[in-house]
Amino acid sequence: MPVSMTVDLVIFTIREQRLAVLLVRRGIPPYQGRWALPGGFVEDREDLEAAARRELAEETGVHAGSVHLEQLRTYGRPGRDPRGRVVTVAHLALAPDLPAPTAGSDAAHAAWIPVDEALGSKLAFDHHEILADGLERARSKLEYSPLGTAFCPATFTVNELRRVYEAVWGHEIDPRNFHRKVTRSTGFLVDTGERTNRDGGRPARLFRRGDVHLLHPPLLRGE
Amino acid sequence: MPVSMTVDLVIFTIREQRLAVLLVRRGIPPYQGRWALPGGFVEDREDLEAAARRELAEETGVHAGSVHLEQLRTYGRPGRDPRGRVVTVAHLALAPDLPAPTAGSDAAHAAWIPVDEALGSKLAFDHHEILADGLERARSKLEYSPLGTAFCPATFTVNELRRVYEAVWGHEIDPRNFHRKVTRSTGFLVDTGERTNRDGGRPARLFRRGDVHLLHPPLLRGE
DNA sequence: GTAATAGTGTCTTTGAGACATTATCTA
DNA sequence: TAGATAATGTCTCAAAGACACTATTAC
Numbered sequence: 001m002p003v004s005m006t007v008d009l010v011i012f013t014i015r016e017q018r019l020a021v022l023l024v025r026r027g028i029p030p031y032q033g034r035w036a037l038p039g040g041f042v043e044d045r046e047d048l049e050a051a052a053r054r055e056l057a058e059e060t061g062v063h064a065g066s067v068h069l070e071q072l073r074t075y076g077r078p079g080r081d082p083r084g085r086v087v088t089v090a091h092l093a094l095a096p097d098l099p100a101p102t103a104g105s106d107a108a109h110a111a112w113i114p115v116d117e118a119l120g121s122k123l124a125f126d127h128h129e130i131l132a133d134g135l136e137r138a139r140s141k142l143e144y145s146p147l148g149t150a151f152c153p154a155t156f157t158v159n160e161l162r163r164v165y166e167a168v169w170g171h172e173i174d175p176r177n178f179h180r181k182v183t184r185s186t187g188f189l190v191d192t193g194e195r196t197n198r199d200g201g202r203p204a205r206l207f208r209r210g211d212v213h214l215l216h217p218p219l220l221r222g223e
Numbered sequence: 224m225p226v227s228m229t230v231d232l233v234i235f236t237i238r239e240q241r242l243a244v245l246l247v248r249r250g251i252p253p254y255q256g257r258w259a260l261p262g263g264f265v266e267d268r269e270d271l272e273a274a275a276r277r278e279l280a281e282e283t284g285v286h287a288g289s290v291h292l293e294q295l296r297t298y299g300r301p302g303r304d305p306r307g308r309v310v311t312v313a314h315l316a317l318a319p320d321l322p323a324p325t326a327g328s329d330a331a332h333a334a335w336i337p338v339d340e341a342l343g344s345k346l347a348f349d350h351h352e353i354l355a356d357g358l359e360r361a362r363s364k365l366e367y368s369p370l371g372t373a374f375c376p377a378t379f380t381v382n383e384l385r386r387v388y389e390a391v392w393g394h395e396i397d398p399r400n401f402h403r404k405v406t407r408s409t410g411f412l413v414d415t416g417e418r419t420n421r422d423g424g425r426p427a428r429l430f431r432r433g434d435v436h437l438l439h440p441p442l443l444r445g446e
Numbered sequence: 447g448t449a450a451t452a453g454t455g456t457c458t459t460t461g462a463g464a465c466a467t468t469a470t471c472t473a
Numbered sequence: 474t475a476g477a478t479a480a481t482g483t484c485t486c487a488a489a490g491a492c493a494c495t496a497t498t499a500c
Binding site: 380381399 | 476477478479480481482
């Protein structure tokens with residue numbers, strides 16, 4: 001009846017216009033040498049989300065709430081860990097492009113891996129299933145919530161936001177229709193009044209995240 | 224680090240055109256005398272979903288897959304159970320109107336309580352929060368999936384399905400627009416060719432659930 | 447000038463919501 | 474007959490998708 005509790009993290013970011021996930025290479029059995037999701041044991045008197053935040057900080061060096069974190073799903077199949085009964089509460093994190101992937105202490109073998117590559121390789125434990133569930137959650141989150149902005153820095157252009165959507169959904173989006181939809185969706189984006197030409201071409205407006213939590217209407221992925 | 228694992232169940236059904244949840248009255252401390260969600264400990268070598276199905280069968284007498292069951296969320300705040308560290312994996316079940324609420328063994332004090340009543344009363348542990356989360360999940364499930372039919376018997380009329388939506392969403396829906404939307408949504412409903420006049424008036428077609436898992440387009444709750 | 451991206455507008459189709467109308471049963 | 478519900482149609486508005494066009498920068 002007593003079980004060991006862990007938290008595992010599906011941390012997504014966008015690197016070089018591709019969706020990438022943070023994985024760590026296991027140094028010890030079981031599954032030695034395989035890629036795995038970062039995670040660790042829940043401590044005594046520690047809330048699940050606190051444990052996830054702690055692991056997130058350890059692996060990425062990012063503290064505080066600049067990264068979106070939510071509970072994904074709990075995996076407890078007997079035998080999922082050969083060492084005993086271990087139940088893991090998987091969490092999903094969406095982060096902007098972070099400085100260095102190896103900022104943490106014991107994350108010496110951590111790396112950002114493109115998601116399609118990660119899904120094409122053998123991962124430790126049931127992490128393939130967890131990663132697939134996290135990807136599907138992220139994709140639908142972008143439809144109904146403004147969380148695509150969680151992948152962007154504090155200010156960003158519509159072009160940059162669109163490339164987030166394209167990376168997560170895996171297909172191209174018409175820039176003109178996208179521009180119209182996101183800028184007219186009330187509460188999604190806030191115009192800072194500033195401009196940038198870092199994307200080349202005509203200078204683009206810089207936006208901040210708005211304060212809504214749900215998009216009306218949603219931005220359905222057509223395709 | 225070792226914790227006790229339980230599963231708790233938010234079991235919804237429609238009774239007398241109202242959304243109701245199955246609650247049990249606690250006979251022992253803590254929270255003696257309070258209403259609580261049904262649930263119990265996960266057994267050794269038992270999968271989480273299997274544990275939830277077992278509890279569901281014990282409480283409702285329903286076996287097999289006539290009831291929709293899915294994982295809702297995991298609650299593990301330290302102190303949520305005064306007896307020690309107990310982490311619970313809450314599940315959501317959607318059931319058609321069942322024969323007797325007290326069919327099970329130790330469910331001698333089980334009852335179907337209208338959801339607004341349940342949310343207005345003090346529940347044991349953090350079950351108020353779990354119930355509220357389950358209600359929100361059920362409401363959004365009806366938008367994007369065909370699971371409204373999980374509340375209906377094997378065959379049902381459009382009228383009966385509409386009353387499910389009205390009970391879950393808590394507001395009236397135009398019968399004519401609803402009829403058009405659900406019957407034209409491909410894969411949602413299958414016409415059995417039979418008719419019934421159990422609702423009075425002109426006989427209505429009887430439908431079965433279709434085989435889609437997602438509705439295109441969704442049936443958004445307008446309000 | 448060209449090349450690139452930013453931003454707006456236009457057209458067609460689809461669906462949502464409001465609501466009229468006809469159909470088919472029971473009492 | 475009246476009264477109920479079933480099923481379809483009509484109208485208007487909003488949004489999606491396709492795509493033309495203008496605007497503003499770098500070179």
